[in-house]
Amino acid sequence: MLASSMRNIAVFIALFHASIVVATMPPCQICGSPNLSPPAPEPASPKVAPIPPADSPESHKEPKDGVFDVTEYGAVADGGTESSSAFSAAWTAACDHPGNSTFYIPGGRFLVGPISFPGPCYNNRSPNVELKGTLLAPASLSSFQFSNWISFKNLQGLTVTGGAEAAKLDGQGAAEAWKQSSCEKSERCKKLITSIDLINVSYATIRSISLLNSKGFHLGLHGCNNINIYNVSITAPWDSPNTDGIHVSRSSNINISSSTIGVGDDCVSMGPGSNNISISNIQCGPGHGISIGSLGKYKNEKDVVGISVRNCTIKGTENGIRVKTWPGAPASNASNMTFEDIFMINVSNPIIIDQEYCPSNSCNTSEPSLVKLTDILIRNINGTYNTKSAVTLLCSSEVPCQNVQLVNISLKDAVPDSRPRQGRLSMKGFLHGLQVINSRF
Numbered sequence: 001m002l003a004s005s006m007r008n009i010a011v012f013i014a015l016f017h018a019s020i021v022v023a024t025m026p027p028c029q030i031c032g033s034p035n036l037s038p039p040a041p042e043p044a045s046p047k048v049a050p051i052p053p054a055d056s057p058e059s060h061k062e063p064k065d066g067v068f069d070v071t072e073y074g075a076v077a078d079g080g081t082e083s084s085s086a087f088s089a090a091w092t093a094a095c096d097h098p099g100n101s102t103f104y105i106p107g108g109r110f111l112v113g114p115i116s117f118p119g120p121c122y123n124n125r126s127p128n129v130e131l132k133g134t135l136l137a138p139a140s141l142s143s144f145q146f147s148n149w150i151s152f153k154n155l156q157g158l159t160v161t162g163g164a165e166a167a168k169l170d171g172q173g174a175a176e177a178w179k180q181s182s183c184e185k186s187e188r189c190k191k192l193i194t195s196i197d198l199i200n201v202s203y204a205t206i207r208s209i210s211l212l213n214s215k216g217f218h219l220g221l222h223g224c225n226n227i228n229i230y231n232v233s234i235t236a237p238w239d240s241p242n243t244d245g246i247h248v249s250r251s252s253n254i255n256i257s258s259s260t261i262g263v264g265d266d267c268v269s270m271g272p273g274s275n276n277i278s279i280s281n282i283q284c285g286p287g288h289g290i291s292i293g294s295l296g297k298y299k300n301e302k303d304v305v306g307i308s309v310r311n312c313t314i315k316g317t318e319n320g321i322r323v324k325t326w327p328g329a330p331a332s333n334a335s336n337m338t339f340e341d342i343f344m345i346n347v348s349n350p351i352i353i354d355q356e357y358c359p360s361n362s363c364n365t366s367e368p369s370l371v372k373l374t375d376i377l378i379r380n381i382n383g384t385y386n387t388k389s390a391v392t393l394l395c396s397s398e399v400p401c402q403n404v405q406l407v408n409i410s411l412k413d414a415v416p417d418s419r420p421r422q423g424r425l426s427m428k429g430f431l432h433g434l435q436v437i438n439s440r441f
Contacts, residue, residue: 066101068094068127070110077108079136084113095121103127107166109134114144119155126158131209134168139175141191141215148197148220155201162209169211171195173240177215183241188359192216192242198224207231217244218263224251232259238286238316240264245287248274250302257281266291267317272332273302280308285315289347291322292337294357296329296371304334313343320350320385323376324357325396328367335374344383346414351378352392353401355429368398368429379407384414388424390441395429402432409439 068090071077075086087110094101095117103117112135119126137149149171152158162168171177171193182190193215198204200223210233211218218234221227229246236243245261248254250273260283261267267284269291270277284290290309295301314320321339344350353376355369373395390411395401424441 079109094127158204171214289319293324325371400430411441
């Protein structure tokens, strides 16, 4: 009986086990052999890039720097295809770029008509201007509606860099501009075109470029502050009219250094509103020397304060160091002016204060200048000169020159013993506080 029960239990277990196995087998889809292939895998879900946390470095990544090559915007380096539109398009892209940007002019010769590079730019950060080629101004004056060829306006942090001999801006003044009849009749041309004007620009650097043959001033600064200019070459023939090298007006904290300037007018001139101007290590000549002025031509001119001219060489110029104001000039002031450590070679009028400045010889010199000149230090001036007077002080008869010091002046006649020594100091007008110390001229 027990044996029979055990057999029944074994059969029951076997049948239960068989039912489990059959239940777990997949159903046969095709008659014949059972389907033993594994089930098809499920399709993979698409991968989604993880979103960085709000404070992760990737969420604050700086935009990439950009180089904006004018040739990629259509400029042609053949010296004959007018390319100002391409230059303007490249500048706009560089100015609007959210990262650091470079406005790039490659090697070659580009004919560029009058053009303005305005700001402010993105985040008030100007592009760097990198010049490797030569820019040519249109030869004809009829191409110019305004008084400049290239202007940079309303910019901060501008840098203009050359670095190669080919980095030039040629104003082509000899073609037409210098031949104006007005240049000969009035000694001031009717239409003057400045090659580069900086207007309302701050914290800028201009270096390692060459400017030549401008139709007027080569480089002008107007309403600017904190400008550094160095390693610049400026050239034009000695008889090219009104081709000042660098002219400064209504600007402050300007440093001009380590440059060579030879032109047909002043190497450097500082007009009304010039404050805290430093001129150093300049090779000047030919030209009209280094000048403060002219001052007093217009009403309501701003004062000139804090001019320093040091460590310069002036060679073969019409004047050396000069302060010039117009006769009949309205009241203004120029003060705290220093000329120091200057070497002169065969210079006419090496030291001159001229308050009867009138280049056209058509002024009423009976009306005195009302520009008051105060605190002028002229020290350590050496070299040779070729005119009757080494020092000329033509001061106003109405507002005296005040506190003028001549210290350690040693100037020799370039043609010794050819003229008597009388008149080497020429004076006119009123002076208060003139001192001549340890000097021979």
